Amino acid sequence: MKKNIHNIKYITTLCIFFLLQSTVFAQLDKNIADYSRDEVLELSYDQLLELELNDLLKLAEIAGVSLDELYEIVLNKDVEIASKSSEQIFQSPLSTSVLTSEEIIASGANSIAEALRLIPGFIIREKTNGNFDVQIRGNDNIPPGNLMLFSENRSTLVMIDGRLVFNYVFGGTLWESIPISLIDIERIEVVRGPAGALYGPNAVNGVINIITKKSHSQKLQSQAIVEYGNFNSLKTEAAISKSFNKKINFRLSGNYQQIERTQTDIYMWPLGGYRPVSFIDSVNPWNKPQPIKPNGSSVYFPNPELALQKYGANLSTNFNLNKNINFHLSANLQNSEVISSIIDDSFISESRRGVSSKAFDLTANIYKSTTQFSYTDGWMNASIGSDGFEFDYNILQFKTEYDWVILDKLHIQPGFGFDRSVYDDSNYLSSENLLNGEKTIEYLSFNLRMDYTFFEKLRFIAAVRAENYNNPSDTYFPFQFVASYKINDKNILRAVQSRSNTSPFMVDMYTNFDWKRVPVIPGVTSGLNIRFDGNTDLKLITMDMSEIGYRAKPFKNIQIDIELFHSHTKNLSALMADSVHVLTAANGLPINLATGKPIYDPITQKPFDYIHVKYENLDLTSEQYGISANIDFMFGENFRIKLFGTWQKTKLSDYYALTIDQTIGKMTESVYAEWQKSWQSTGNPFNGVIGGGVRPSELSNIENNYTPSFYGGLFLIFTPSKKLTISRSIYFYSQQEYVHKYATTTIESKVIFNMKIDYKIHKQSSIYFNARNMFNDDEVEFGFLDKNAGKYSLGLTLNF
Amino acid sequence: MRKLKFIFVVLFFASTIAKAQSNSMFKALFIYNFTKNIEWPDSYNPSNFVIGIYGNSEIIEELNKISQRKKANNKTIVVEKFNTLQTISQVNILYIPITKSGQIKEILNHVKNKPILVITESPGLTQKGSCINFVLVKGDQKFEISKPNIYNQGLKVSDQLVELGISM
Numbered sequence: 032m033k034k035n036i037h038n039i040k041y042i043t044t045l046c047i048f049f050l051l052q053s054t055v056f057a058q059l060d061k062n063i064a065d066y067s068r069d070e071v072l073e074l075s076y077d078q079l080l081e082l083e084l085n086d087l088l089k090l091a092e093i094a095g096v097s098l099d100e101l102y103e104i105v106l107n108k109d110v111e112i113a114s115k116s117s118e119q120i121f122q123s124p125l126s127t128s129v130l131t132s133e134e135i136i137a138s139g140a141n142s143i144a145e146a147l148r149l150i151p152g153f154i155i156r157e158k159t160n161g162n163f164d165v166q167i168r169g170n171d172n173i174p175p176g177n178l179m180l181f182s183e184n185r186s187t188l189v190m191i192d193g194r195l196v197f198n199y200v201f202g203g204t205l206w207e208s209i210p211i212s213l214i215d216i217e218r219i220e221v222v223r224g225p226a227g228a229l230y231g232p233n234a235v236n237g238v239i240n241i242i243t244k245k246s247h248s249q250k251l252q253s254q255a256i257v258e259y260g261n262f263n264s265l266k267t268e269a270a271i272s273k274s275f276n277k278k279i280n281f282r283l284s285g286n287y288q289q290i291e292r293t294q295t296d297i298y299m300w301p302l303g304g305y306r307p308v309s310f311i312d313s314v315n316p317w318n319k320p321q322p323i324k325p326n327g328s329s330v331y332f333p334n335p336e337l338a339l340q341k342y343g344a345n346l347s348t349n350f351n352l353n354k355n356i357n358f359h360l361s362a363n364l365q366n367s368e369v370i371s372s373i374i375d376d377s378f379i380s381e382s383r384r385g386v387s388s389k390a391f392d393l394t395a396n397i398y399k400s401t402t403q404f405s406y407t408d409g410w411m412n413a414s415i416g417s418d419g420f421e422f423d424y425n426i427l428q429f430k431t432e433y434d435w436v437i438l439d440k441l442h443i444q445p446g447f448g449f450d451r452s453v454y455d456d457s458n459y460l461s462s463e464n465l466l467n468g469e470k471t472i473e474y475l476s477f478n479l480r481m482d483y484t485f486f487e488k489l490r491f492i493a494a495v496r497a498e499n500y501n502n503p504s505d506t507y508f509p510f511q512f513v514a515s516y517k518i519n520d521k522n523i524l525r526a527v528q529s530r531s532n533t534s535p536f537m538v539d540m541y542t543n544f545d546w547k548r549v550p551v552i553p554g555v556t557s558g559l560n561i562r563f564d565g566n567t568d569l570k571l572i573t574m575d576m577s578e579i580g581y582r583a584k585p586f587k588n589i590q591i592d593i594e595l596f597h598s599h600t601k602n603l604s605a606l607m608a609d610s611v612h613v614l615t616a617a618n619g620l621p622i623n624l625a626t627g628k629p630i631y632d633p634i635t636q637k638p639f640d641y642i643h644v645k646y647e648n649l650d651l652t653s654e655q656y657g658i659s660a661n662i663d664f665m666f667g668e669n670f671r672i673k674l675f676g677t678w679q680k681t682k683l684s685d686y687y688a689l690t691i692d693q694t695i696g697k698m699t700e701s702v703y704a705e706w707q708k709s710w711q712s713t714g715n716p717f718n719g720v721i722g723g724g725v726r727p728s729e730l731s732n733i734e735n736n737y738t739p740s741f742y743g744g745l746f747l748i749f750t751p752s753k754k755l756t757i758s759r760s761i762y763f764y765s766q767q768e769y770v771h772k773y774a775t776t777t778i779e780s781k782v783i784f785n786m787k788i789d790y791k792i793h794k795q796s797s798i799y800f801n802a803r804n805m806f807n808d809d810e811v812e813f814g815f816l817d818k819n820a821g822k823y824s825l826g827l828t829l830n831f
Numbered sequence: 832m833r834k835l836k837f838i839f840v841v842l843f844f845a846s847t848i849a850k851a852q853s854n855s856m857f858k859a860l861f862i863y864n865f866t867k868n869i870e871w872p873d874s875y876n877p878s879n880f881v882i883g884i885y886g887n888s889e890i891i892e893e894l895n896k897i898s899q900r901k902k903a904n905n906k907t908i909v910v911e912k913f914n915t916l917q918t919i920s921q922v923n924i925l926y927i928p929i930t931k932s933g934q935i936k937e938i939l940n941h942v943k944n945k946p947i948l949v950i951t952e953s954p955g956l957t958q959k960g961s962c963i964n965f966v967l968v969k970g971d972q973k974f975e976i977s978k979p980n981i982y983n984q985g986l987k988v989s990d991q992l993v994e995l996g997i998s999m
Contacts, residue, residue, distance in 0.1 A: 091857040118933030
């Protein structure tokens with residue numbers, strides 16, 4: 032009995048001991064909220080395993096996120112643009128970059144175009160305050176010595192959530208006409224190099240897809256940003272969003288932006304310098320001369336100080352029926368006016384451009400299919416004050432694709448699309464018009480992409496697309512073949528061979544323009560001095576590219592991306608002199624019978640009656656090779672630096688070096704020689720119109736010095752405390768030479784320094800100081816346009 | 832001076848390692864707690880409670896520590912690493928590290944109609960079908976939870992767990 036009692040005592044003591052032990056393990060010695068981070072990290076597994084999930088969440092908050100995870104999230108972001116499905120950027124088969132909302136906001140960039148300076152491979156020049164020319168890898172100003180239009184980027188496709196925002200009348204994107212602003216952007220994804228097999232025409236130098244924010248919170252969330260600075264710059268953005276029943280969410284946003292120019296003068300080529308706008312009105316030889324306005328303003332430029340003024344409003348909604356079926360619907364409207372580079376053949380370098388549009392976009396993801404329908408209806412005047420460049424337009428886009436996955440490793444993605452853009456100047460007809468009616472560019476496309484991965488290491492992608500246009504009649508077949516090999520988790524190699532083409536553009540295909548430089552005199556002059564014609568047989572600009580890429584993660588906090596590329600571009604086109612027609616009188620001189628004086632062209636100083644110019648394909652080809660490197664580095668959670676640069680060369684073969692005007696001069700001489708020969712042989716001067724003219728045929732090989740041979744940047748974000756964020760960015764390019772048809776200028780090499788300091792006043796608001804081009808480097812960035820200047824502003828951000 | 836520099840470097844890396852471990856540790860602890868709040872169908876009855884990890888992850892080590900100390904649903908916890916998608920079969924939980932998040936479509940296709948709780952750690956994956964997704968909200972470790980996605984996998988979830996997470 033005694034022994035039993037002893038045993039019971041022993042067992043009880045043991046039980047109490049173990050009970051106490053476990054209590055010690057389970058219990059924490061103080062309130063969870065009072066734990067420091069170090070104390071949390073010292074807690075044992077046994078203690079933690081006894082805690083409720085609720086308490087664990089609180090302790091995890093105190094412990095914070097791991098650096099490894101932070102490195103992975105920041106450096107190796109998810110991206111969809113290269114494969115049309117989500118993958119980490121390290122594994123992306125193409126030259127790909129992502130810029131997140133946080134990076135854009137931290138950088139202080141004032142527009143989408145300026146934000147792209149943070150991405151490798153971009154050549155970005157500020158034309159006038161707030162207006163930018165955006166190029167991927169260059170191939171710009173081809174051919175040199177032609178219209179300013181050919182120095183603009185016409186071969187990069189820009190999309191908002193897959194909806195095209197493209198200017199089909201001249202090619203390229205009018206950045207001011209994008210309805211969304213930085214507050215709306217979730218991230219910007221970019222592919223460098225041809226991607227037409229995935230996205231269709233104009234994805235020649237690259238593709239930019241701007242992905243907008245969607246609401247995931249059931250709480251009404253709102254954000255507002257106001258920024259004011261020198262040049263009377265004002266930027267206001269606001270957005271509200273909410274999710275209902277987890278199935279429907281909406282987002283409503285609006286933006287307004289304005290900034291004045293750094294100067295009010297505009298460059299006049301005939302005078303070789305900048306002149307006040309009032310002077311331009313009075314001496315304009317090619318437009319209707321206007322009386323000088325006493326206050327120094329102008330008919331063409333009533334407000335010459337204004338560089339940019341725009342507003343936009345956006346509504347988007349998602350309806351998630353279930354995980355297999357969801358719809359995204361967005362509606363946007365915008366209105367903009369800028370003074371920026373001119374697109375037509377004028378004697379001044381800048382024009383006032385207005386765009387107003389409304390767009391609607393519906394995307395349906397149903398199981399493995401994605402169908403998108405979008406429609407844009409708008410108005411634009413590319414040169415307000417001048418006749419002939421005002422249009423109504425609409426752009427319709429439909430595409431549907433299916434992602435068929437076989438055995439988890441093979442993706443087969445067939446697709447079909449129909450695109451139509453209509454530009455119409457019927458409502459704005461004057462004596463001179465670019466199109467003289469409604470013109471349409473439309474095409475059908477079929478595409479197929481196959482993506483197969485062997486043993487999770489070796490990946491092959493083949494994508495082809497067939498595009499059939501109303502004009503030109505040829506069918507185009509952009510393609511893309513990719514092989515990538517994952518050496519291990521830290522190194523990946525890839526090779527790309529791809530081809531892409533532009534779409535036709537209205538100006539190239541359908542120009543139907545009579546430039547009446549001499550008044551109509553019945554029986555004497557036709558009044559038709561220069562006839563511009565489009566060419567529906569033009570072959571579309573096509574680029575072939577070979578690329579080798581290498582990505583490495585030598586350490587968890589460093590990601591390196593290297594691209595070697597070579598491209599060959601053909602079917603380049605330009606406005607070319609076709610024939611010269613001379614009116615001859617009995618005395619053997621071209622003469623205006625009304626005045627009794629010979630008719631002289633003010634530019635060529637040659638007598639003429641009329642000249643025919645038209646858009647033509649050139650023998651010219653462009654060959655480009657280069658290397659880009661990008662190093663993304665994080666040091667701890669508070670310091671990030673991104674360094675990138677591109678070195679490249681562009682060679683032009685079979686370049687026709689004479690400008691249109693020089694060609695007209697030569698052709699006029701040949702017409703005269705022909706006429707003199709005829710006079711001598713017949714004994715009578717021919718009285719009437721003779722025409723034709725032999726165009727010189729000398730071709731040469733040159734370097735295209737307009738694309739800078741070296742450009743890149745640096746982006747640094749430093750967060751010394753939870754309240755303070757300091758960002759610095761540098762963008763640089765080497766010297767360039769811009770050759771316009773009337774003059775040549777050197778764009779000096781430039782290093783632009785930017786800085787933003789953001790201080791969080793409390794959880795919901797912050798104030799910031801923003802300096803763009805902080806050392807006030809005033810060098811012109813885009814030939815013959817405005818001087819640059821430092822821009823300094825103060826801003827306030829509110830989040831509720 | 833050199834000593835000081837050395838100490839600074841050691842302290843920096845020591846704090847880095849400690850942080851890395853803490854994060855994986857908490858995720859592993861969360862996963863253990865999820866097992867108490869998720870109900871697998873009786874018909875799905877592997878002899879052990881298997882937590883599968885697709886590819887490399889520091890969480891494997893942390894889950895192994897838990898498996899030595901605890902059981903889940905009265906079964907021994909077995910932590911199994913899978914290098915290829917095809918080899919993933921009878922698991923209760925499938926953890927997709929961030930490095931594999933790009934394959935989410937293929938992974939979900941592979942586990943379709945199987946009572947497997949899919950846990951991920953990359954933004955936006957609950958919208959793509961993940962059941963539970965670890966996310967950072969203003970630097971704090973949280974988890975998104977999708978009740979419909981969990982049901983679609985043939986599992987049941989307690990309301991308590993849904994309330995603790997960010998319901999999607």
